[in-house]
Amino acid sequence: MPAKKGIEDAPVYSMAHERQVELLSEALLREYMHKRKFTETLRVFDEENPRGSDTITSRALMSDLMALKPETQKSMKNDGVETIMEMLCCLRVQRRMEVEELKRRASAEVPSTPEKTKAKKAKKAKKKKDKQKSLSKESSDKQSNREKGRGVSEFHKFLESSGSSSDGASSRAEDGDGPGSVAGKETNLAGDRLWGDDEGGSQIGGKLAVSLLTALCSSASSLKNYTEQGFSFDQDLEYALVQWKRGPDGIITVVQAFVCAFFFKGSFVDVQRHQRHCLLRSLTTILCGVQPSPHLICLVDGSVTADKPEVGIANMTVLRKFTTTQEIEDTLCPLLEKWMQPKGSGLMCFLLSVMLSAGIEAITSLIGSQGSRLIDSEGRCTVELVRLLLSDESTTSTALDDDDVLGELSIGMGPSGPVCGYIVSDHGVPPSGDNRPPPRHPVWLLHHGDRLAVLFLKRDNRRQLEQRKGAGVTISTDAFFYSPATHGQGEIFLTLTTRRTGDANQHSERSDSFLGNAIHSITLWSDGDIDWNGSEPSF
Template identity: 30%
Template sequence: MVPSVEEVSSSLVREYLSRKGLKRTIACMEEEHPRTEASINNRSELRQILSIEDLYRKNKLQNNPLKTLLEVIVKHLIEQVKNEKIVSSDGVSSRRAQTSSMDNAPAGEEDSTPASVPSKQTRSRLDITATFPTSQATNASLVPENDRKSSNNRTGFRGPDLGVQKDHPVMDSLQDNKSLIQKEPEKNTSTSETTQRSRTNRIRRGILAGPVPQESNRKRNSRKVSQPLLRREEANRPTQDGRLVTGFHRGSLQGSRSEISSADCVREGREALSVSQRTQSENSFERVRLNMVTTTKAKTRPSAADLDASAMVLDDIEDYDDDLRELCDAPLRGTLPEHSLAGHPMDQRTATELKTLLLGSSLNCFNIEWRNQGFTFSDTHDLRYGIVQRKGGPCGVLASVQAFVLKKLLFESTESCTVGLQRLRPSNSIRRKCLVLALAEILWRAGEEKQATVAINSGRNQFIPARPYRSEGVLEKITCLTVENLKDLELILEQHVEQFETGMLGCMLLAVSAVLSRSIQKVQEDMDVPTTTLIGAHGYCTQELVNLLLCGRAVSNVFDNDMELDSGNGNMTLLKGIKGHCDVGLLSLFEHYNICKVGAYLKTPRYPIWVVCSESHFSVLFGLQRELLTNEGGGTEFDLYYFDGLANQQEEIRLTVSVGRLTQSSQDVDTDLTPPLELCIRTRWKDAFVSWNDTEPIL
């Protein structure tokens, strides 16, 4: 796919800012003009698109080579203009000297001019040759004088067998006039006599001709079609005396022409050159990109409301098309809040510490299960509230977020028209809003309700990886946005919710955001052993990571408060636990096997929602009424709902729990045939009988 001019220009600017080390400016640009799938992130590819490989190699051979591609291009253009000025100045001086010698020759000596000095007829042919391509100039010189005189009202010239050339390009006439355009500013201090003589010479050479009659609207419209290189507003722009400007063709016709001032020549020449250069540049883009296989799509032009006036400077509006002119005249307003600009790119030191904390070493890499997991909701009608897990690994993160989504959906939703089970069938907008609020609550609690940091994928590397850090294209592309207000946090998450919901790195971005919100140092201080990792063997979430998401602290235990153990010889070991009641609780199968003890802070949360740890996997158990937390006496019966995002669940699982009704015969049943979920429930409600209500029990 052919890249758009906007994407190539943005890539040039990004490459310039990156090579110059302007990190703050890059961060602002990424917020105001973020990257898309069509963005060019490779310098080699960018050089190929711009066809500047030769310039790049020449630059590398210099003693002090330029660092950026933009500087290389600008230097080349400046040198090209200087060279053209020198060449054109020499050519004009030579022609003027010849013309002056012929004008001053005495009468009667015209036939006896030397062979080195061209005659008037020869000069006319030379002028035509300089104006048109070689083949056209040859044809023009063969046209009889009468035929040329009869072509006064034509826009082209007639060759011997080619007919009228209506599509004659303006650039042909500009090649020779370029010397005049560039030479005139140097003559500003000359006398009026020199100016008049120069004007007379230009009229003799055919640059300025006599007036032409006014053209009809029909001919004016046809001329705009036949001259595609002329701008629409210039093709029928009247001069000060009311005549129509139709371009200038030096020496091409001997008939009448409209008078054009030197200022008009300069302006139209520059515009035609700009159009030609832009056309050639776009054609070069097409030639390069057609040979490259790509699946990217170009970003559409932003609307006027999406642009920021403070970041837009147009030096010459005449170089842009009419649509852009209207766009620039439209009132502009910023769409991003000011707090969204307070971001800073990830640096290698922080990335190294994050990898060590999450994976145990900066040389380790995230597995495919983490890299491909986001918070995507189920499309099953009865399970629209559920977040689907692709593969095992980040289940602890998914279950924790699922629990807070249910909290927002069931107990904090402002939708008054839905109650009970109806809230478990939310619309796309409602469940996305609940996801944003759930993520905000998790990060805000991790930041001790003082501040929070959101990790966003910027789409490009923020630093150049070096040993001993191993690059994998994840942490290197993160931009961190820090806020000190819960509402601002919700706004930022709402703006970037697609990276969490439909993006491939949703779970990783949340884990990194939670660690940075808490700070790496405090997370290490929370754990019993500071070298413990948050992602354990086989990519499973450790209890520290789950506790960080549920309670805001990465403690290693699930009992209440801290516990001191005597290690002997007067040494005391401090084991850190849960400090207070949590909004969302936790039940563990390990407690059934007497491996750990879940405290009351997690068993009795503020809302009837529990993350269930069973068989090294995390899932969610929840109820619809908060009353079940207080009515716990014998004979109590209530319903609980179970969701496992990894089980490819296709139907709603409703469990009826009867407290104290477990018979002795049921207890004598082989525990190998007892679903682990029932064992987890009985750690919370002793002797509870669980009915699966015609649903196949999960073993």
């Protein structure tokens, strides 16, 4: 059914989520009993649940709240389904049957190849091989006959020509004009990012391991909580990463923000497969944001222990010289099995991959003054490390022309703007909004001292909220708050209410907490209300 004029002004849109559900449930029951002529039951229901000014009486409003499209309703009415409640039940059954069918197809065994077909293919391949062998022999015989006609003088000329060419190549290499010189120039241009020539990867080596550790931390003891941390998901919250010990918050939470950006886009059947896919996209997006050139991106594989980190890092294998982003994803995919081990070296492998991709010189320039590190003396991630991982944000906090960190992997609002927002407190100064474009996904990384968390929407309805706010409608939406460091507490549900644009008579009560000020620094809720539903975290 087409939405009636003025439906967007209905008061139910500005109510809390629980109240919306209550009113909608009553309306669906009333419509069902009315259509089915359960008159007496409806009368008793109205006595127990008196109608009021908030009561939903519009079928169009119910359809809009349940996101039931007009064409869907028309099709179901033709099949004899009259009430919205029955339509919703039918849709639920249809979707479940579709999912069951997809699961059945996914688990079905691939039919084996018949023996006759196998024999036929083998015979055909043998025939083709014999033909190629015969042609090769004929070509070899002809070449041998031609060689027999050549004189000894020709052979000596060939040797002399080869010798002079070899001498020339040798002299050019010594003068710096040969291939060796080109390789040297390429190595100088790439700095410390390129080493080794093996296609299967090469070891980092002791010298580079020392350079990495010097930029990373001042003491090996600071890495204790980093060497036994992988990218593992929580059993209860499907999207949530788990952090075992405090310290690597700045790495795990940044990756968590990217996972939240991708996790709620579209539906999925296999949870574990979807988790791996979102993690793969997140890690690849971060790496390509740190180093836009695929040729200079490095992937590290191996294990490292806290007692002798320099030895473990030196023996780690590095894969590099990729040509495309897809090649990076294809290489990273099998590595995830190791990186996702709960208490493995996955986090260290990723961190070293980021550092090698950026380059030691770039890392040194980022941390600035002598004695500074990416991890402080207490084992906590510094703001510089967080900004490095956030790609676009790592260059400047007020950039207006930040490019997409990974165009072919991004989904959401458009090609511009960072993947997620970043709100950080600076030496006790309350956070405030900046001039950067809004994030492509409704995800914001909150950073206060050594604590990090993710604020996000599971459904990106920001455009709808802006439109209704501009139309003078006060509207509430559900938001979620999660911190991997406190995964035992689960996610926290909060309600954010927008206020009418230009409404000078109403001002939200400002919070003294970092979280309240951080949320108010987001333009959409700059003058809105925050309801933590009784569970505001201490941050």
